[in-house]
Amino acid sequence: MDFEISEDQRQALDGWTRFIGQEIAPIVRSFHDKAMTREMAHALIRKMVPFGVGAGWLPEDGGGMGLDFLTSGLLFEALAYVSPDVAGLAWVAEGAALKVYSNGSPSIKEAYLPGIMGGELIGCSAISEPGIGSSVREMRTTAVRSGGGYRLNGEKLWISNAAVADFVLVMAKTADQEFSMFLVDREKHGFEVHEIDKLGLNGWPLAQIRFDDVLVSEEYMLGAPGAGLRETMKGFARSRCFVSTLALGIAKAALDASVDYAKQRMQFGKPIAAHQMVQGLLAQMATDFSASQLLVYRALSLMSQGRRCDLEASIAKSFATEAAQRITSSAIQVHGAAGIARDLPLERHFRNARMLTIPDGTTQINQLIIGRYLTGIDAFH
Numbered sequence: 001m002d003f004e005i006s007e008d009q010r011q012a013l014d015g016w017t018r019f020i021g022q023e024i025a026p027i028v029r030s031f032h033d034k035a036m037t038r039e040m041a042h043a044l045i046r047k048m049v050p051f052g053v054g055a056g057w058l059p060e061d062g063g064g065m066g067l068d069f070l071t072s073g074l075l076f077e078a079l080a081y082v083s084p085d086v087a088g089l090a091w092v093a094e095g096a097a098l099k100v101y102s103n104g105s106p107s108i109k110e111a112y113l114p115g116i117m118g119g120e121l122i123g124c125s126a127i128s129e130p131g132i133g134s135s136v137r138e139m140r141t142t143a144v145r146s147g148g149g150y151r152l153n154g155e156k157l158w159i160s161n162a163a164v165a166d167f168v169l170v171m172a173k174t175a176d177q178e179f180s181m182f183l184v185d186r187e188k189h190g191f192e193v194h195e196i197d198k199l200g201l202n203g204w205p206l207a208q209i210r211f212d213d214v215l216v217s218e219e220y221m222l223g224a225p226g227a228g229l230r231e232t233m234k235g236f237a238r239s240r241c242f243v244s245t246l247a248l249g250i251a252k253a254a255l256d257a258s259v260d261y262a263k264q265r266m267q268f269g270k271p272i273a274a275h276q277m278v279q280g281l282l283a284q285m286a287t288d289f290s291a292s293q294l295l296v297y298r299a300l301s302l303m304s305q306g307r308r309c310d311l312e313a314s315i316a317k318s319f320a321t322e323a324a325q326r327i328t329s330s331a332i333q334v335h336g337a338a339g340i341a342r343d344l345p346l347e348r349h350f351r352n353a354r355m356l357t358i359p360d361g362t363t364q365i366n367q368l369i370i371g372r373y374l375t376g377i378d379a380f381h
């Protein structure tokens, strides 16, 4: 067991961290609590893709860097430290890019991969609906055969990146218990998007999408009929790891701010860091953070080795996202009333962390996955 990151990873991380400070942080300040525009999202993705963030998982024959998941996770964690909104944007775009690479026909790949690799095309994945969340097999969006293609009808809800995306990978029902994936292009096919007002991660767009008799030709189905849901389920372990890297970035930012503040804030004639109970708070935050980091890195390492890590990803996701809530809440406590003021980032870290226990399997759904591994008993139904 090796807990050290390699020299190559260290160098990649150092260069990336410098770049974030110089090129990303100044842009991020302009949209902290309001959704980034399409132009900003594209400008950010164009800047990040050359560093392997936004499409770095694609192998070289797809135009990507073939970055291993642990290295990629380190880059996302560093980005989330500064902006979980931008990390979310890039991670969702990267997931959609990989699905196009892995499931697209040669003509779809030819049409979309160059734009994705140039940072011109941003994607998203739409599974959840107003009536279904955790229970994806109950989805109602349909794709019905029509001439040489399919007609899509339905609504998708809570779709990350939707408002800035150029294409949506939509999961739709093509027959009873058969769910297929379609690429729907904003310009070519059209879809309606309504942005959602929400608690946190407000720079990262989240929207409702409506498909009203949208006709797509057959080649826009990614993979075989019925293969869409299998692909999505396979991708969940990866999504769980990457949503956890957002939790790590947010938690570390809150922890570092708390340590700094505790050393300079004076009460009862000494820094509050010199009071044992404040040290207790900091120690608990650091312990939660370290445990989260180890769990997330373990799952990412397994994925990098090409091994299944469904159990490890669910353990990492459920622990790291719940821990990020505890850590950001304690960070407010360490700051006292200053912690709830909008001019410090603590209340924003807290709201951002609160968002992460829900996507890619709620904490309860991940616990059910862990329980099923432990007992062999499916307690979902």
Ligand SMILES: Cc1cc2nc3c(=O)[nH]c(=O)nc-3n(C[C@H](O)[C@H](O)[C@H](O)COP(=O)(O)OP(=O)(O)OC[C@H]3O[C@@H](n4cnc5c(N)ncnc54)[C@H](O)[C@@H]3O)c2cc1C
Binding pocket: 092, 124, 125, 126, 127, 128, 132, 133, 134, 135, 157, 158, 159, 160, 161, 201, 206, 355, 356, 358, 359, 360, 361, 362, 363, 364, 365, 368, 379, 380, 381
């Ligand atoms: C920030 C964010 C980004 C998102 N991005 C996307 C995206 O890009 N694409 C997309 O398709 N979706 C996305 N989602 C939606 C997300 O996948 C769903 O919110 C999630 O699957 C939960 O579904 P739900 O909200 O409908 O809750 P529900 O499934 O209705 O669950 C409500 C509550 O019931 C509990 N529950 C449900 N079933 C069980 C059970 N069997 N046993 C015990 N408890 C249960 C849940 O844990 C939860 O506490 C995003 C959500 C968020 C918050």
